[in-house]
Amino acid sequence: MEKKLYRTTLSDRRIAGVCGGFAKYFELGDATWPRLVWAVLLLVAGISFWVYLICWLVMPEEPASPGAPEEQ
Helix, strand or coil, X not given: CCCCCCECCXXXXXXXXXXXXXXXXXXXXXXXXXXXXXXXXXXXXXXXXXXXXXXXXXXXXXXXXXXXXXXX
């Protein structure tokens, strides 16, 4: 099965689902570690804001799984 990088839609989504998507892709469980990495990179090198924004625009949302509750 081929792994694909998606933004999360319901689980682990705070702003755009980018960190949740990275957590799922790298099988980290929850999105705590990717969020910490983004926060540290934002403080150290302000470019991470732009990288996050680009990921938000480029990464597709994960497809809805059958039987999943609909987003409101």
